[in-house]
Amino acid sequence: MISGNIAQLERGLAELPPIIGSVLKTIATFDFQRLQDGQREIDGVIYKTFTATTALAINRRPETHRHYIDVQYVISGDEWIQFSARKALLPCESVEDQDNYFYSREGLTLHDMSLCDGDYVIFFPWDIHAPLCHRQAPQQVRKIVAKVPIAALS
Numbered sequence: 001m002i003s004g005n006i007a008q009l010e011r012g013l014a015e016l017p018p019i020i021g022s023v024l025k026t027i028a029t030f031d032f033q034r035l036q037d038g039q040r041e042i043d044g045v046i047y048k049t050f051t052a053t054t055a056l057a058i059n060r061r062p063e064t065h066r067h068y069i070d071v072q073y074v075i076s077g078d079e080w081i082q083f084s085a086r087k088a089l090l091p092c093e094s095v096e097d098q099d100n101y102f103y104s105r106e107g108l109t110l111h112d113m114s115l116c117d118g119d120y121v122i123f124f125p126w127d128i129h130a131p132l133c134h135r136q137a138p139q140q141v142r143k144i145v146a147k148v149p150i151a152a153l154s
Contacts, residue, residue: 019152067099068147
């Protein structure tokens, strides 16, 4: 997992895999006032732009993906996200055609991170994550989730 803020992207590019740096540079060029919600593909990466309402963490299912890296970028709003290393854990449910693998919260130690406008977090297949959480009251969050094929790392 890697996190940062788009305002400091130029500093962090040297530490990122080239494809991830390219995805974040592409996101930085978007005009969010005009960008409509929906899905688009650019150079083999799927960009999903949407608005969602956060939920209590207990109501969000921790997940991983096997074939994609998630680059999650907050356009606007506040989001609390939970994450953990997958280690040897096995999913309790799989939706393989959507590349979603879900984990039970029982016995899972999750860490917390708050995200706001301009923040991004990158989840690799070995990172369990539960996005779109809140602690006290539901929040509207507008974000982009870029789905980067894991094969693009090589």
